[in-house]
Amino acid sequence: MPIPLLLLPGLLCDARLWRDCLPAGAQPRIADLTQDDSVGAMARRALELVVDAPHFAVAGLSMGGYVALEVWRQAGPRVTHLALLDTSARPDTPEQTQRRLDLIALSGRGAFKGVTPRLLPLLLHPSRLDGPLAGAVMEMAERVGVEGFLRQQRAIMARPDSRGDLPRIGVPTLVACGDADALTPPALHDEMAALIPGARQVSFAGCGHLPTMEAPALVRAALEDWLSPPRSA
Numbered sequence: 041m042p043i044p045l046l047l048l049p050g051l052l053c054d055a056r057l058w059r060d061c062l063p064a065g066a067q068p069r070i071a072d073l074t075q076d077d078s079v080g081a082m083a084r085r086a087l088e089l090v091v092d093a094p095h096f097a098v099a100g101l102s103m104g105g106y107v108a109l110e111v112w113r114q115a116g117p118r119v120t121h122l123a124l125l126d127t128s129a130r131p132d133t134p135e136q137t138q139r140r141l142d143l144i145a146l147s148g149r150g151a152f153k154g155v156t157p158r159l160l161p162l163l164l165h166p167s168r169l170d171g172p173l174a175g176a177v178m179e180m181a182e183r184v185g186v187e188g189f190l191r192q193q194r195a196i197m198a199r200p201d202s203r204g205d206l207p208r209i210g211v212p213t214l215v216a217c218g219d220a221d222a223l224t225p226p227a228l229h230d231e232m233a234a235l236i237p238g239a240r241q242v243s244f245a246g247c248g249h250l251p252t253m254e255a256p257a258l259v260r261a262a263l264e265d266w267l268s269p270p271r272s273a
Contacts, residue, residue, distance in 0.1 A: 042065050042066060042067050042267075043067070043093065043095050043096050043097060043120060044067045044068075044069050044089075044090050044093045044096040044097070045063070045066045045067060045068050045069065045096070045097045045098075045099065045267070046069050046071065046086060046087075046089060046090055046096050046097065046098040046099070046111065047068055047069065047070045047071065047098075047099055047100075047104075048071050048073060048082075048086060048098065048099065048100035048101070048103075048104030048105070048107045048108050048111075049070065049071070049073055049101065049103075049104050050100075050101045050102030050103045050104050050105075050126070050249075050250075051102055051103045051189075051192050051193070051196065052155075052156065052159070052177075052180060052181040052184050052189060052192070053101070053102075053104075053180050053184070053250075054070075054072075054074075054180050054183055054184060055070040056176065056179075056180050056253075057101060057180065057250070057252050057253060058070060058252055060252070060253065060256035060260075061252045061256035061257075061259040061260040061263065062260065062263075063260055063263045063264040063267055064260075064264060066263075066267070069089040069090060069096075071085065071086035071089060071104075071107075072085070073085075073086070073103065073104065073107060073192065074184050074185070074188030074191065074192065075188070075191070076191060076195065077190075077191040077192075077194040077195050078194070078195050078198060079106050079107055079110045079195050079196075079198070079199045079200070080110055080114075081195075082107045082110070082195060083107050083110035083111045083113075083114050084114065086107060086111060087111060087114065087115055090118075093118070094118060095118050095119075095120050096118060096119065096120065097119070097120055097121035097122075097123075097267060098111050098112065098119055098121070098122055098123070099122075099123035099124075099125065099214075099263065100123070100124065100125065100127065101125040101126050101127065101250070101252060102125075102126050102127050102223070102224065102249065103127075103192060103195070103196055104125075104127070105124045105125060105126070105127025105128070106127065106128075106195075106196065106199045106202075108122060108123070108124060108127075109124070109129065109202045109205065112205075112209065113205065119211055120211055120212075121211055121212050121213070121214075121266060121267060122209060122211055122212070122213045122214070123213070123214040123216070123263065123266055124213065124214070124215050124216075124229075124232060125214075125216050125217065125251070125252070125259075126216075126217045126218060126221050126223070126224050126249050126250070126251065127217075127224055127228075128224045128228045128232070129201070129202040129203045129205075129206055129228075129231070129232050129235070130201060130202075130203065130228065130231075131199060131200065131201045132196065132197055132199070137197050140193045140196065140197055143155050143158070143159075143193065144190060144193055146158075147186050147189060147190060152185075152186040152189065153182075155181070155189065156177065156178045156181040157178075160174055160177065160178075161222070162222045162223045162248075162249060163177060163223070163248060163249045163250050164177065164248045164249070164250060164254065165218065165220050165246055165247055165248040165254060166220075166248075167246070168248070168254060173253055173254065176253065177250065177253070203231075203235060206232060206235035206236045207235055207236070207237065209236045209237065209239075210237065212238070212240070212266060213236045213238070213239045213240070214239070214240050214241075214242065214262060214263070214266040215229050215232050215233040215236065215239050215240070215241045215242075216229070216241065216242035216243070216244065216251070216259075216262055217229045217243065217244065217247075217249075217251070218243075218244045218246075218247030218248045218249060218250075218251045218254065218255075219243045219244060219245055219246070219247065220246065220247060220248050221247070221248055221249045222248060222249065223249045224249065226243060229241060240265075240266065242262045244258050244259065244262075245258075
């Protein structure tokens with residue numbers, strides 16, 4: 041029987057992020073990462089979804105990747121597979137933190153609905169900015185809401201530098217991103233893949249920061265391969 045697959049959404053995202061790319065036969069458990077203002081607390085809340093499982097796989101995208109690394113730190117012996125999608129092991133740069141503070145200030149002035157249009161060019165491939173997917177991303181953001189957004193930004197700004205932990209990861213690890221990801225560019229994934237022993241790296245062609253929605257079939261295939269038992273020699 042498949043083990044549970046703990047799925048961790050990104051900033052301003054919810055379960056819709058994973059809807060169309062679920063691996064065949066998976067037992068998905070999608071965490072709510074809108075209630076806490078630290079990565080550690082987000083990981084603890086997510087782990088409540090698998091409290092009944094001695095072992096589980098975990099996949100996170102963007103902010104969810106930061107939380108996935110924290111889940112691995114908190115529950116390492118129980119984690120059998122780790123997937124890091126469109127994310128980074130680095131802490132925020134001063135420029136990134138300032139951009140977040142500017143968005144927080146914008147939200148504080150009652151302009152939360154203006155946040156997602158500002159972020160959309162960083163989230164989706166340019167070819168999708170005027171299509172239905174842009175609307176789906178904005179709807180997710182509305183469901184998360186301003187208070188959830190503020191908590192998430194505080195958590196992201198305070199996240200640790202995880203690069204020193206990566207060489208200790210000893211489970212099958214997928215490192216993947218859209219080839220046109222503007223928020224967490226492919227170079228950041230090259231860095232992670234080089235530091236994680238045996239990591240498998242995948243690039244999703246024609247995708248930005250949200251390949252699970254932009255090219256779900258490609259992501260599903262990558263996740264299924266990641267979860268498959270090792271092939272016999």
